[in-house]
Amino acid sequence: MIFDYNVIWENLPLYLSGLLVTLKLLAVSLVIGLTVAIPLAFMRVSRRIVVNFPAWLYTYVIRGTPGLVQLFLIYYGLAQFEAVRESWLWPWLSNATFCACLAFAINTSAYTAEIIAGSLKATPHGEIEAAQAMGMSRALMYRRIVLPSALRRALPQYSNEVIMMLQTTSLASIVTLVDITGAARTVNSQFYLPFEAYVTAGIFYLALTFILVRLFKLAERRWLAYLAPRKH
Amino acid sequence: MLNGYGANIADGAWLTIQLALISMVLACGLGLAGAAFRLSPVRWLAWLGDLYSTVIRGIPDLVLILLIFYGGQDLVNRLAPMVGYDDYIDINPFAAGVFTLGFIFGAYLSETFRGAFLGIPKGQAEAGVAYGMRSTQVFFRILVPQMIRLAIPGFTNNWLVLTKATALISLVGLQDMMFKAKQAADATREPFTFYLAVAALYLIITSVSLLLLRLVEKRYSAGVKVADL
Numbered sequence: 013m014i015f016d017y018n019v020i021w022e023n024l025p026l027y028l029s030g031l032l033v034t035l036k037l038l039a040v041s042l043v044i045g046l047t048v049a050i051p052l053a054f055m056r057v058s059r060r061i062v063v064n065f066p067a068w069l070y071t072y073v074i075r076g077t078p079g080l081v082q083l084f085l086i087y088y089g090l091a092q093f094e095a096v097r098e099s100w101l102w103p104w105l106s107n108a109t110f111c112a113c114l115a116f117a118i119n120t121s122a123y124t125a126e127i128i129a130g131s132l133k134a135t136p137h138g139e140i141e142a143a144q145a146m147g148m149s150r151a152l153m154y155r156r157i158v159l160p161s162a163l164r165r166a167l168p169q170y171s172n173e174v175i176m177m178l179q180t181t182s183l184a185s186i187v188t189l190v191d192i193t194g195a196a197r198t199v200n201s202q203f204y205l206p207f208e209a210y211v212t213a214g215i216f217y218l219a220l221t222f223i224l225v226r227l228f229k230l231a232e233r234r235w236l237a238y239l240a241p242r243k244h
Numbered sequence: 245m246l247n248g249y250g251a252n253i254a255d256g257a258w259l260t261i262q263l264a265l266i267s268m269v270l271a272c273g274l275g276l277a278g279a280a281f282r283l284s285p286v287r288w289l290a291w292l293g294d295l296y297s298t299v300i301r302g303i304p305d306l307v308l309i310l311l312i313f314y315g316g317q318d319l320v321n322r323l324a325p326m327v328g329y330d331d332y333i334d335i336n337p338f339a340a341g342v343f344t345l346g347f348i349f350g351a352y353l354s355e356t357f358r359g360a361f362l363g364i365p366k367g368q369a370e371a372g373v374a375y376g377m378r379s380t381q382v383f384f385r386i387l388v389p390q391m392i393r394l395a396i397p398g399f400t401n402n403w404l405v406l407t408k409a410t411a412l413i414s415l416v417g418l419q420d421m422m423f424k425a426k427q428a429a430d431a432t433r434e435p436f437t438f439y440l441a442v443a444a445l446y447l448i449i450t451s452v453s454l455l456l457l458r459l460v461e462k463r464y465s466a467g468v469k470v471a472d473l
Contacts, residue, residue, distance in 0.1 A: 073447060075404075076404075076446065076447040076450040076451065077408070077443045077446045077447055077450075078408035078409070078411040078412075078422075078446055079408070080411045080412060080422065081411060081422070081439055081442055081443045081446065082443075084426075084435070084439045085435075085436065085439045085440065085443065088429065088435040088436075088439070089435045089436035089439050089440070090436065091435070092433070092434055092435055092436040092437070093436065175302075178304075179303075179304035179305065179306075180304075181304075182304035182305075182306040182307055183306060185306070186306075186415065193304065193306060193307055193310075196307070196310070197310070200310075200314065204318075205318075206310070206311070206314035206315040206317075206318045207311070207314075207315035207316075207318050207319050209315075210307055210310050210311035210314070210315050211311065211315070213307050213311075214303040214307050214308070214311060217302060217303050217304055217307060218299065218302040218303055221301075221302035221303075222302070
């Protein structure tokens, strides 16, 4: 037999702790990313250039550069400046987990902002007219009608973004973190079994992707049921 | 410019562009084959196409790159003695990069192309058959030219993602602009400067691509009426 899976079996705890790191990175960056993305999306649908332009520039630059470069700029790049090294932020900015979360959150916020902005623009006119007819104030209309409706309709595209983000978290292994990919790299460097090590990592990611797809299908059935084609 | 590393990074940028372009050609071939498989009436071919696109799209690019580059090299060297070849086989990073990126983005493009083929009215292929064309003729003369217009938005997206993914190939030793920037950053201890310069170069490449592909889209949409809203 040319494959040796005993080593992988013995190192399963390492992969499982890597799985936890991956999930933690994913959850933290998605939560921060979404929180930043919502105000950005509102800026992106504004008709005023001074409001729209900064948000456009932000999403354009972030979406036009590789995540790897963004991560390196934050993790390696910022240390170049003495002001950063001496500031109170340094304990955080020299921490790989913090830098990875920050870079991933910035990355996903740009993509998510564009998704939500697209969904906001596609708000059916009748919903806004109905809100106005009910005498809602602008703030109330946004909070109760426009935002919930847009976020629901963004769900299918957002599920793609979450899966892309899961894949992006693998970059954390480059800045010394031991996520699933990091576990595979560790196993490879200790036992020199690259094929087995990376195939195992691939299986973990594949399983996670299937679970996420399934969860989003359930979420769509719950929150987008009113848009589903009629069954009878 | 850039402490004398400017020319070095420009060389790397040229390699990045070459890598992206050649990978995209391979990805288009694989994507077209994948889409044809997935739309095939032969059950096991369709299953094979679905398997390819699902598995590849469910695994991070970085893991696939490490798997194909290190794992592939290891596997080739474990298998080679069995067929009586005893020298160590070293895989060239550029060739490995082209193969890996082509293989990955072929899976993404097969999805784009499949959607585009499904968007062509059925009557088009039927008319081709009615004219007595063979199925390969219908595919290349009727379906592919019309599919291109429908596939351009998805293609643009994939091209941009691929361009950015080339940065990962620097991690397995290809001396693209990301690799050169890392070298310069280590030598000068000015990482921010060099990564920022490379970020700007990627932004230029993606911006120019967007402009060019918009022109292509206009060209292929000649004669198509758009609803004037």
